[in-house]
Amino acid sequence: MTTRRVLTGKHFMHGDYACAEGAIAAGCRFFAGYPITPSTEIAERLARRFPQVGGVFVQMEDELASMAAIIGSSAAGKRSMTATSGPGLSLMMENLGLAVMMEVPCVVVDIQRGSPSTGLPTMAGQSDVMQARWGSHGDYRIVAYSPWSPQEMFDLTILSFNVADRYRVPVIVLADEVIGHMVERVVIPPEDEISFWERKKPQQPPNGKFKPFLAESSDLVPPMAHAGDGYRVHFTGLTHDERGYPDMSAETHHQLVTRLIEKVRRSADDVTRTEDYYLDDARIVVISYGCTARSARRAVREARDQGIPVGMLRLISLWPFPEERVRELASNADAFVVVEMNLGQISNEVERVTRQPARGVFHAGGAMIPPEPILEAIQKVANDA
Amino acid sequence: MPEEKIVDRHPLDDIIRSDRMPHIWCAGCGIGIAMRCYAHAILASGIPVDQHVVVSGIGCSGRVAGYMNIDSYHTTHGRGVPFAIGLKLANPDLMVTVFSGDGDLAAIGGNHLIHAARRNVDVKVICVNNFNYGMTGGQVGPTTPTGARATTAPYGNPELPFNLPYLLAASGANYVSRWTVLHVRQLKQDILDAFNRPGFVFVEVLAPCPIGFGRANNIADGLEEMELYRERCVMADGVPLEQLGIDLREERPIYVGTFVDRDQPPYQPIQLEVDS
Numbered sequence: 209m210t211t212r213r214v215l216t217g218k219h220f221m222h223g224d225y226a227c228a229e230g231a232i233a234a235g236c237r238f239f240a241g242y243p244i245t246p247s248t249e250i251a252e253r254l255a256r257r258f259p260q261v262g263g264v265f266v267q268m269e270d271e272l273a274s275m276a277a278i279i280g281s282s283a284a285g286k287r288s289m290t291a292t293s294g295p296g297l298s299l300m301m302e303n304l305g306l307a308v309m310m311e312v313p314c315v316v317v318d319i320q321r322g323s324p325s326t327g328l329p330t331m332a333g334q335s336d337v338m339q340a341r342w343g344s345h346g347d348y349r350i351v352a353y354s355p356w357s358p359q360e361m362f363d364l365t366i367l368s369f370n371v372a373d374r375y376r377v378p379v380i381v382l383a384d385e386v387i388g389h390m391v392e393r394v395v396i397p398p399e400d401e402i403s404f405w406e407r408k409k410p411q412q413p414p415n416g417k418f419k420p421f422l423a424e425s426s427d428l429v430p431p432m433a434h435a436g437d438g439y440r441v442h443f444t445g446l447t448h449d450e451r452g453y454p455d456m457s458a459e460t461h462h463q464l465v466t467r468l469i470e471k472v473r474r475s476a477d478d479v480t481r482t483e484d485y486y487l488d489d490a491r492i493v494v495i496s497y498g499c500t501a502r503s504a505r506r507a508v509r510e511a512r513d514q515g516i517p518v519g520m521l522r523l524i525s526l527w528p529f530p531e532e533r534v535r536e537l538a539s540n541a542d543a544f545v546v547v548e549m550n551l552g553q554i555s556n557e558v559e560r561v562t563r564q565p566a567r568g569v570f571h572a573g574g575a576m577i578p579p580e581p582i583l584e585a586i587q588k589v590a591n592d593a
Numbered sequence: 594m595p596e597e598k599i600v601d602r603h604p605l606d607d608i609i610r611s612d613r614m615p616h617i618w619c620a621g622c623g624i625g626i627a628m629r630c631y632a633h634a635i636l637a638s639g640i641p642v643d644q645h646v647v648v649s650g651i652g653c654s655g656r657v658a659g660y661m662n663i664d665s666y667h668t669t670h671g672r673g674v675p676f677a678i679g680l681k682l683a684n685p686d687l688m689v690t691v692f693s694g695d696g697d698l699a700a701i702g703g704n705h706l707i708h709a710a711r712r713n714v715d716v717k718v719i720c721v722n723n724f725n726y727g728m729t730g731g732q733v734g735p736t737t738p739t740g741a742r743a744t745t746a747p748y749g750n751p752e753l754p755f756n757l758p759y760l761l762a763a764s765g766a767n768y769v770s771r772w773t774v775l776h777v778r779q780l781k782q783d784i785l786d787a788f789n790r791p792g793f794v795f796v797e798v799l800a801p802c803p804i805g806f807g808r809a810n811n812i813a814d815g816l817e818e819m820e821l822y823r824e825r826c827v828m829a830d831g832v833p834l835e836q837l838g839i840d841l842r843e844e845r846p847i848y849v850g851t852f853v854d855r856d857q858p859p860y861q862p863i864q865l866e867v868d869s
Binding site for chain 2: 237
């Protein structure tokens with residue numbers, strides 16, 4: 209194996225490995241994790257690669273510790289990541305909320321498997337979508353991406369680090385087992401073509417006056433001082449004022465939580481990603497994501513061959529949910545078909561935004577949804593229209 | 594009468610957030626004394642103050658992170674140790690100390706504690722042990738002696754407590770000691786020594802919790818518990834680790850001092866020499 213930092217070139221690469229290489233290319237130099245199928249290959253790849261590129265790999269005692277460690281490492285200035293699957297994501301939810309509250313950037317990769325509970329460890333699922341959105345207690349907003357190929361495992365891991373740093377938020381790469389274990393062409397660009405969004409740093413020297421949670425810019429993101437920078441910052445999971453000091457008042461709490469949510473809401477134009485297929489004249493819109501979108505695209509093509517005016521919106525960002533784009537499509541479309549490997553999670557979002565019932569093609573997980581039931585659903589909707 | 598002298602500054606003004614005073618601790622609580630020893634050790638350490646980082650979990654002792662005027666992280670319940678590991682491994686120049694309580698470190702954070710000791714990570718842990726959960730109002734904890742009363746053990750604790758030095762020694766900690774908040778000079782010196790000792794250090798500090806523990810267990814106030822420390826503390830020269838358990842209600846020695854002093858190399862992440 210090469211020891212280069214960025215493996216520029218064309219590869220035939222495993223999705224989990226592509227994620228690991230994306231992290232390295234993004235400048236991630238700290239990984240703390242706990243082995244769990246089907247994400248383990250990310251840890252394995254980084255255990256091998258990080259020592260070659262100056263990164264720190266540490267296998268923790270559990271996912272609680274893994275999540276705590278990456279927040280600590282990021283607070284000291286390193287781009288940091290963990291990777292897991294559903295049962296581990298449940299344990300990480302505690303400190304995911306801490307990252308939200310402390311505004312410490314980090315990336316959490318969830319290679320989804322069949323759930324709930326231990327479920328289907330080696331088989332695919334897409335049923336952590338709502339957990340990714342709401343899993344930690346309290347009001348907050350999250351950013352989560354859904355790759356549909358090993359190439360996107362690479363690309364979206366980099367984007368996740370950039371979004372995390374720019375907005376000081378945890379970002380979830382919400383992949384599924386099919387994509388994590390898929391081997392496919394991955395093109396890695398030259399190092400200087402990989403975009404890097406910096407964390408905002410304090411503009412003033414450490415003089416005792418810096419307020420680490422004072423957001424003066426319209427993006428509502430405060431500059432971040434790291435441990436050892438000399439600013440003597442205080443970070444807490446308690447409700448805190450602009451100095452970072454605990455403040456047990458309803459007023460401060462409302463201000464803080466509102467800013468944390470508004471910060472992510474305002475980022476929507478910058479962080480939301482979708483892709484269109486045959487949507488220009490579509491009367492029927494299929495919405496799908498991750499591995500499921502690969503079957504859905506095939507079904508849409510076949511339906512087009514049959515003369516049905518159908519297109520597909522692929523969700524690349526699940527959270528924030530691409531509301532504006534879906535609303536726009538709803539103004540022209542007669543019907544929506546939502547395809548996902550769960551029993552209806554994103555479909556609720558689609559119905560909320562379009563204010564009309566969507567036809568679901570659902571499966572609880574364990575195997576990819578084949579194109580046939582999707583095609584049938586499209587035909588049915590076309591006949592009903 | 595000595596002449597009254599007004600001074601402008603307290604020696605610890607620079608590293609305690611005086612704008613956060615008064616603190617939340619009860620009268621007679623020992624945590625402030627332990628924090629003061631930590632603060633003095635920082636100033637005496639010769640390590641620049643800006644390289645010191647304190648990490649806490651949740652609880653009364655966990656509030657120390659909020660009062661120290663250094664880079665400070667008040668994390669989730671029990672997770673101070675793994676958070677500290679992240680800080681230290683990301684920036685090895687930092688001197689990372691976890692300052693937290695027995696419930697936080699040994700119950701909800703118990704797994705992290707023993708694994709950090711096993712790894713021998715270069716993190717210092719100051720564990721204030723007051724034998725109960727103080728902040729939530731005197732509940733039974735992992736160090737509450739068998740039979741002692743607590744709000745969630747109104748008929749007496751039916752469980753056996755942890756003997757923390759024994760646990761930490763078995764888990765592989767490089768250095769394990771115990772003092773009380775009566776032993777301010779020894780405690781400060783011990784923390785100072787900890788800064789200069791690579792690897793995982795665990796310092797247990799016994800501290801009165803007159804409201805949470807004392808009231809339910811016939812210890813009238815903080816002063817009475819300090820008196821118990823004065824009467825019963827004995828330097829543990831060669832006392833077997835399994836005999837280091839504590840029950841303040843029994844008239845038997847409380848062993849203090851250094852119990853483990855190993856010189857194992859601290860955890861180092863694997864780094865390869867690679868041309869890049």
